[in-house]
Amino acid sequence: MREDNSQGSPVPPSVSEARLESVLETAVDGIVVMDDRARIILFNKACETLFGFSAEEVRGQNVKLLMPSDYAQAHDGYVRHYLDTGEKRIIGIGREVRGRHRDGTEFPLELSVGEAATPEGRQFIGILRDLRQRKVVERRLAEVQGQLVSMTRISALDELGAAIAHELNQPLTAIMLYLQAAKRKVSDDHPDGKLVEIVDKGVREAERASNIIQRMRRFVEKRDPERRQVDIAQLVHECLELVTLGTDCSGIDITNSVADGLPPISVDPVQVQQILINLVRNALEAVRNTPVKRVGMSAAVLGDDMFIRITDSGGGVPAEVVPTLFSAFSSVKKGGLGLGLTISRSIAQNHGGDLAVEPNGGEGGAAFVLRLPLGRPAQNGASADTVPTMKGPTA
Amino acid sequence: MIIHIVEDDPGVGDSLGLLLDQIGHKSIIYPDAESFFESKPPRQEDTVIVDLGLPGVSGMQLIRWLDSMKRPPKVIAITGQSSRAIADLFGTNIPAILLRKPLTEEALVAHL
Structure with missing residues (x-):
């Protein structure tokens, strides 16, 4: 209340018509206002884009116009139910619904509905968010x-x-x-x-x-590694994306300090990705119940090799476990066969590299170091690009 | 002549030593390259059997070291790897005598 306002204005200032107009037109979400008989009073610009109708076309029409037939049939009943009983099923709640474009295509929408008592009677305001992108x-x-x-x-x-x-x-x-x-x-x-x-x-x-x-x-071992020139920064980035999609990483500080522009390595990207995913998952698992939850990845070139380090703050590998860490079926983890590190090392070795552990080399935890030889595409012989010479009846 | 066996798997090392003993050779078993280096270097008339999959200093590194000796002993490499994996690992740089596990007496005796 502004009765004491020095300018003595008798009516509290309200959002001007023009300003409301501009808010409606700039809103990213669709805004529809209907009266208590479900007739459209207002249809903003975003709605025009969303449904393919112009505001003039829809004004005064029933909002059913914007719904697929199954919703449309039930909608009058919903409105009547609310007006009769006051029981709120969507107002103030919001839910995912389907909308119908002018051309008949249906698309997912998030709809939230508000209500306002106006001098012209009860009105309902619908805010519509296009869910297709999501x-x-x-x-x-x-x-x-x-x-x-x-x-x-x-x-x-x-x-x-x-x-x-x-x-x-x-x-x-x-x-x-x-x-x-x-x-x-x-x-x-x-x-x-x-x-x-x-x-x-x-x-x-x-x-x-x-x-x-x-x-x-x-x-x-039938499957040969399919070696390609691989950019390690990109590979690490993809691995982190894959792992974090598949695992709950909340509260874990994952730092990727693998720099762009490192020389390429000649490896089978799928196989190396398996190793990295396995190592990152282990690291995430290791910090899950520790007070400090940090996982880091870095890469560096030393001599003819690329060294990729995965560190964690998970307390390290107990000394008595280290000798058998890379052996099969020796896992101390519940529900695992303990094959992850075994196969990871054998993949690394098949690439002419190796996988090693520094039991206390991490940020208060373990560090796993994957060594892979740098790419030498000019090497003769064992190239994946060699044209196959096998012809005729082969086994 | 002494046969030095550098093999990390205790079962394989012990059984190899026993068999060589039966054949009439004196053998010493080392669990890794590091403990082999701590002992007296082999003489030219000795034979060193090296498992390629050693922890720490690799079997291949050990073989290179042995080959670089002024009077190198005979070296027999043994491995559980498949021939493809060996080719991938070492390319053309394959040890002169390379036996696949499981070893047979015939294959071994032929090189002693």
């Missing part, structure tokens, strides 16, 4: 997450095969050597034909098991 983003998010899930599944299968092959090969080697030593000892000390025969059979069975492993390994 829908596109949401769909893209879902796609990327789906890709991440299937990528994780495929690599888990490969991991399993490769890890079993590698881990079984060592004890099997030992078994075969022990048996061969036993056979020698038996034939030297007790020339017992039967015993020699038994040990012989043992050796043959161990060889059979080893052949199975070799076949399995060939199957798993």
Whole structure:
């Protein structure tokens, strides 16, 4: 109330008609005002763009005009229900609805409705936000997450095969050597034909098991790394995007200090991305329950190699875990097979690089260092661009 | 002649030592290249069996070091890697004698 206003104006100042007009016309969201019989009183510029009707065309018409038929049929009932009972179903709440363009196409809208008592009776103000852009983003998010899930599944299968092959090969080697030593000892000390025969059979069975492993390994390792010149900054950026989409990272300070303009590396981007995603996920997991939640990524060139460092503030790797950290099935994590680091290291080694851990090298936690050789595209021979010469009937 | 075995897997190292012992060779087992360096250097008539997948100083680095000795011993590399992985790792720089795991007595004896 401004009764004491020195200028003595009897009416409190209100937003002028002209100013209201300009607010309505500049609003990004669509604004529609209707009376208590659902007739359109006001239709702003954003609405014209949204629905393809001009304000003149729709003035006085029922707002059903802007709705797909299923909504339109029910709308009169909604309005009557509210006017009869006062029960609010949308007013002051807002919800996602579908709108209908003049050309018949339907599109998602966020609608919030307000109410005003005016001298001309009750009026309802609808504010409409176009959700199509947001829908596109949401769909893209879902796609990327789906890709991440299937990528994780495929690599888990490969991991399993490769890890079993590698881990079984060592004890099997030992078994075969022990048996061969036993056979020698038996034939030297007790020339017992039967015993020699038994040990012989043992050796043959161990060889059979080893052949199975070799076949399995060939199957798993069938996929060659498809090397390309890769920009590490971009690769790291994509990895962070993928991981943060698929994981809850709230409260975690993720710092990417990988600079642009580093020399390219010649690697299989999908495989290296698997390593980085795995490492970043581990780092995020490590800081999940720590007071300081920091994860950092950096990259540097040293000699002929690129070193990519993933650090975390998660308390580090316990000394007793370090020796078996990269072995399969040694994970201390619940619900994991502990294959992530095993396969990550084997991918790195297949690229001529390596993966190492600094148990206390991070920001109060662990640091994993991925080493990858820099690209040498001029190298002869082992280039992915080599024209295949296989012709005719091949297996 | 002494056969030096540099192999991080205890089972593989021990069984290899036992077999060589049965064949009549004296062998010493080292779990990694670092402990091998701490011992007396091998003589020319010795043989060094090196696993390529060693932790720390790699098997390949150890082999290069051995090859650079004035009077280098014989070197036998062993590995559990597939031949493709070996080609990827070392290119044309493959050790002269390279045996795949699981090892057989015949393959080993042929090089001793």
